[in-house]
Amino acid sequence: MADTPSELLHIVAAHLDAPSFFVCLHVCRSWNAFFTSYAWRSIDGRMAFWQRFIEHGPLFDSLQKYRHFIRSLVVRQRKLLLFALAARLTDLTSLVVIGPFGDGNYSSQRRKYPVNQIRLAIPESAFGQQQQQDWHAVLHQSRLCWQVVLDNPGLTKLDFRYAPIWKAASTRCPEVKALWLQIFTRLREARYLEMRNGDDEVLSRLGTLYPKIEHFGHWGQSGRALDSMTAGYSTTLRVLEINNTVRYRHLREIVMAFPNLQRLHVERCTSPLEVNSAALVEFSHEKLEVLKVQVPSDLGLVKVHFPNVKKLHSGLFDPSVARNLLESHPALEHLILTYPEYHIAFFPPINEPVQPPSASFGLKELEWTGKRGYHRMNLGLLLPRLSHLVRLDIDVIRAANFEIIPRTCHLLEHMRFNLEGRAYQGMSELFAKCPHLKTCLGREHIIRASDMADELQPWTCLGLQELDLEITGVTRLSYDEERILDAMQVEGRTEPRDREEEGAIKARQSSNEEQRQVYRRLGQCTGLTRLQLGVEEGVRYLPQDEAPRLLSTHFKSQLTGGMSYRGLREGPLYVNTLELSLESGLAELRTLQELEDLGLNYVNHRIGIDEIEWMGQNWSLKTVSGIWGYYAQGNLDDDSVEERAGSFLSFIPDHDSQASDPEDSYGDDDDDL
Template sequence: MKSDVPSRLFQIPELAFLVASHLTKSDISRLMRTSQQMYQTMTLAFYHNLSSSFHFIHKDSGFLVEDSQGLKALARNIQHVKEWDTGIFFFNYYYHASAPFRNNNNNNNKNKDNIAPTAVPLADPPWPPLSALAQIFAPGRRDDVYELTALPQMSLLTRINLNLEWGPLEANCRYPFPDFHSARKTLLRICEILRLLPRLCQLDICGLVIKDSGSARLFTSTMWEMTQLRRLNITLSVRGSYHGIRTLLFDNLPPSIERLHIGGTSSHVLGDYGGVEADNSNYRTMEAGQGLARSITKRANLRDLALDDWQESTTMEQFLSVFTRCPSLKTLRLKQPSAPAGVDGTDIGRICPDLRDISYDGSSDMNGNDKWPLEVMETLRENQMESLEYHSASHCRLDDATAVKTLLRHSSSLWQIKIISPVTSSAVRMILETCKALEVLQISRSTVELCDAIASPWACSKMTSLTLSIKISPSSSPPGTEFVPSYLQEPPTPLSASEKNIFTQLEVFYRQIGKLTGLRHLNIDRTEYSEHGSIVGRSNLRDRPLPGMLILSTNRAGRPGFLDLLGGLSKLETVEGAIFPETADRMMSEFTREFTWICKHWRSLRQPDFLPHMKPRRFVIYEDVAELQKSLKWPLPTSVLMSDTSFSSLPLEIVQLIADHLDQYSLFQCSLVCHAWHSTFESSFWRSVQLSPYFRFDNASPSLEALTRNLHHIRQLETSDPTLVHLLAFHPAALNQLQSLDLYLYDDKTSFFPITDSPEPGIALGNNIQAISRILEGCHNLQVLSLGITDCFTKADKTVAFQEIMSACATGSLESIKLYFETQDPGFCYRNSSRTIISNHVQNYQSDVNQQQRLPSFIALQDVFIRGSTNHMHSSTLAFLVRCPNLVRLEMDSVDDCVLFDLADTLQAFCPNLVELVWTDNTYEDEYIAAVLGSSRLGWRVLKTPWHVGFGPLSYEAVMRSAETLEELKMSAWGSSSSEVRWRFYLDMLCSARNLRILTGLDGQTRSMHESTIEVHAEKAFKQHIESGGGRTWVLGSLMKYLGMQVIGVPRPDVVCRDNGTPLRSWMVDELDDSRRYEVQRWIYEQLGRMTGLEELALGVVDICLEDVGDYMPEEDVNDEGISLTKLEDDMEEDGWLNRLINYQSLEFSLESGLELLSGLKVLELLDVKSTAHRIGVEELEWMHVHWPKLKEIKGLVTERKWAGDGEEGIKVKQDVEAWIAAHPHGIGSSYY
């Protein structure tokens, strides 16, 4: 049993990869040699990240490509490389070594997967492989001719870190690649490689040289095609205007960029790398404003922006244009910007209202234009800022008034404050007293008065890093007079009154620090700064140690010591500043009581400066320090004996990952193994509690007692039992940890507590409203709330207590809320009622909006789900959305149409970040639907609105306004408009939505009789493309993951009858030009072929739901072989319902029709051609086996092709296909074999 645990452990891919991420390459290599299974498991982790920086090759360097065998191993497994860190040396090697594969890919002559990694000669000049580097730099080497080892393309790369800065070894290499010093040639090679990486999502380039506008255009055009790129980090060297290249990048980078970092200088570039100009090209100076034809004025997806070394002077318009382009910024980092005089930070705060992190380094700006980052904080919503890093070069102090308007305004949300600038001592006191969420505090170039540091208890109990400079006056050990203070001399001198006062204050100060139990980094010094931030007196920290800090308290009079007050700092790793022993040499002997105490209490402490003869490695702690002192002398050995590792000693994140893969029964069994396992798994077992709607607690049941004991472990609770609700209401200690709450109460059943035993007088135990409000008031960390608002939530005046419940919710932590309304409020009648009732409802809604505006906002709420009923909901249930300024996703069902116009105005005015809408209903008119669809400021990113039969021209127009931003679109049964109007809209969407990832009409297994899906008429679309001169081309590209639609209207002269041999009906097919049979299909294939990231392609007909089939077919016609679609079509036609259940004018998917144009779909996993007239045979399957290596299944593959009129040929094709599938049971693609 024991030996079976690791094998099961490493069968979980996520867990195996997590374990491998903590191991070195050597450790992973040793694991791979243990067994064949471990080799297969760890191969992906071993090659996941490739580091190939150039350096001298040492004997034991472990460099992956140091010899030809390493290169061949890399070539065999290069498809596993996802992350690549490299310098320009190996980048050039890879460029030339992968040339055969790039040429083969461009010419489409052979399948690149069939090319074996072998050695190919490289001519003019010859260049050795890396295995010969030792000979290159060895004395007396020979000038031999070597060969390169060919490397396939790393087509699955997701991250590249490319360093183009040359070291002295690379610059002096006598065997350079052709033009390896040319910045222009290097840029061309970079662009060529990047164009072949469709999955790249993170790119870091250091030392990129842009010397003219042509180079800038080449680079930006390449970036534009990288539609999956999310993070871009570039360090530039620019000839001409740095502002010009920055503008080009802003305008021409793909809209998918979420994090952008542009660094570098605008210095004049005289030469190429290393000062060598390899070619004599006449570079033209790049001028600002030379953009490309395409450009993006606003980047809705950009959340993180960093601009470094921006020292070029700019105008106010240029400066503000940076922020105008990025209205959704959350993180802003500026290093040495040259801000124009008079810049107002409030303007930036209004342009970017979602800013949360600001990092500003104005250390080189001596013009005093560095107050604007603080002014930004004054404009943002209260308690929105999370991190501030502020470095100012000016002598203007951050005073109390500024601290109140900026730091105190965000005291509940700031977790990091780093200020390298003069700050008043009272302002630092405000930070310590009010910023309760603070984890990192660094105050430099400022001195804090000791009296201010101890004026009030610190609110920042979560601190992990603290850096302060404390002023202790007068000094207890004046520098330069005597090294040992008077109170430490023998015999000790009694303390004076002033010294007693100082040590009394120091004791309070040290107690404050001792309460920071999560502290990892502590830096306290006694350097004194002037009002302008300059150091007063000497700055040697060893001359001014903190009095009594590293001394244990004793019973001796006049000898203060406070080290024992810091015993709670068990996580402390580093101590810096003036934390030194008060001895003549400022060193601590290992034979003192203080040393023993530190070894026992500060177990995580790394190399401290005051301990002798220790090397800079982790300070190893033993349980028995006395035994350690007897047996060991400094320095400590690099390794210590450790006890056998048990399951309970694994890192918490690994234990949690394992627990997440276990069900409740398995967790229960694990907790019974032993006491250690019980402690490990008990919290995971009780983390999620889900009770059936039919489950009720017995007052004396053991399960209730067990639940009561473990309430503090519960993080997720789902129940409909009022007993449990009231139990939680009177256990407030358990509510602080609750993260998810799902309540659906059906009745007013009273609590199990007798009324006489009420834990707290004044609480009606049978009142669910009060109980739930009490629970919500105690859930300070609640993130997800789901409530079923039923009749038992109705107050005495017959109104719903929704507003009371929402007022009790924590506004700072709630992230998602789901509301289900099933109340039958007699004050309102059914929807679509009289205008009088609608008018009254609108007035109530507007009144509730005004009332809700006065309440605090849900700053973390991003996801809201609302489901109504057939009756009108109370107006407050929608008006609360005005309190959701950061709402991103809204899902609605059965919402009142009488308030839709006001709801649309509310969403547009108060929810600026709303980009996702899921709206399921079918009773609204066109103008109502269009109003809601026009409520997104940034444009919809996700839009799912099935079953809207009222869709019309206004709704279509509203959707098209978001075509550029849409990433996921689901639409079915849209509108009663003609099919001509609908398919024109579908075609407009295909020609406009360049960022689309998912497009589907019916994503289920079945559909109802009235549901329709997306249909594209192939011949009409092709004609429009020709008539427009090629302008009506689909823009869907490599971002696409799922495409579900029907391609109809393909000329198919080979289809001569129906699937049952009867003649085709006129409504089943269109009159088409048969001469364009292959021309139309090849054009459709070209459009689909650009979707290189496509994983599922569903072009088949969705089955009809069996419940609907029963209305048209007798039960005896539905047999084990399925439904006869032709018989169903006939039965429906008799009832006047024309519904094509088989697409006879579909794509053939045959090689003859142009299937080879889809060879780029390398990640396709599923193809659906169900109920279509396809011609996929064995020849096509062999082609798919090679070119679609990940294809798992083809739905609707097997068919007898009865529609072709040749029964015998169709039966033979069916038998051949079935035999081929039987020979390939694991999948169709080659990756499964």
């Protein structure tokens, strides 16, 4: 191992993470010398590995010892920030600050941390006096954050978007203004800058201050400093994000100042009356490819055009405006439309008639998101002209509009939509006419079992990988027929004695054959990794005359197999759904060997021990949801029932628990920091 060429070790290092680097340090002395620079090159306070080291490792001593190797620092803990300053890290090229820190009592921290070794060159007067009760702690951590910047003039990346800091005091004071410009001016190597409280003067002088800048995020409201962008002219800037209100008169100046801009994000524009559109000359920006703007008409007002935009993110609620937007941007491939929150109370849904299709747009991806129930837009104006769509993500779509999709969008690969209303025919045609479909997710995807029969039009989308589908209209046995068949099985009989038993047997055979056709259809999609068959909402209950009797009856089955739907059952019974039993044809799905995620919410199933063992043997299940409370032990003499069932039930999450965010599992840094 000691003779491994360094060229090969560099290749290996490119595929390792932080914990792996530290493992390599213990292989041999030569590996220790080689991998030390990799192990300490980047410290990320968001990672669980580094979080444990920051809390329990010799952090300060390590930072002092290896400070010349450290190039990248992601600060999420106050402890890391304090130690970084005390260790005098001055060779950083990347700094990201994320909050909140959870300051606790700063006076107690003075005794625990080597704060006496920290020298702050930035006075408190550089920050505005805040009225909040804890402003002293926040002011101090603001000084700490900016001091790290001041100590590292070689930074190429600085991200303060989520930094827990107050903005600087008003720059009307010449001394304070000179101090902040001194900090910003020192970062001559900066290529990536994201400021939570951006300075207008920095943006207006961007090209002069940062000759290598490529990405700039501006979070401050535009002011008079942007009246002239002459000093801001930059040919290196590729990405500009203005995350606050910008004046119309400044928008045009900003766009013209960056001729090689490829991505532009403008939150909102204000004061349109200050612009005299008639006096402006048309300006066309040829390089921009990605644009995010709430109101596209803002650009028309200042006579700025982006003819080569490929991705556009906008806030629209009018389908005719969306259609005009596509017509005016022929190169557009990805359109994201977000229903603006501030329009919800003022604009009702648009109900425009469907028009005959014209020439198709070249759009490949369409996303329409917003608050459910407020933007049931008539997509019939757009869908007939979107024959090139590959991805479609719609929050809510009406059944009448949905039926246009399988007739037009035959190239679809990924779909996510919540359906409003019933579109049985549309769902059947979707699987038959969209052969490239890989993902079909969302709510209210309902298809009739009769539409999945073998003799009907076959599915062409056999490459499906993720599917949310509710199958309804399954012919099921009545409660009395179930009791008759149970009694026959307990007695060990298969031949009927009377007409009632004969009718129950024929009903079982008919129901099983219908369900096998459904299973065979699903079994053709051999690449499925996710299959959600559950009822989401709008469920159909049993008839009113039967429901009270069935819901109040608890029948404990004595059949071998132990755990059965026909045993003790809690909660309402849902009709017309699959049984998911081996008897009804579940074995037809043995082809789904890649299945990892199975959802059965409110499905009226009859899963027993045999089904549990069969699923575990034939599928690669990692998550099973929606079958809590359906089981009862019917054969208490079988000692293996509980153990055998437990191995399968361990996959099933608690339906009352909420998945926790891994970022939250470590909590904030409390008083000990």
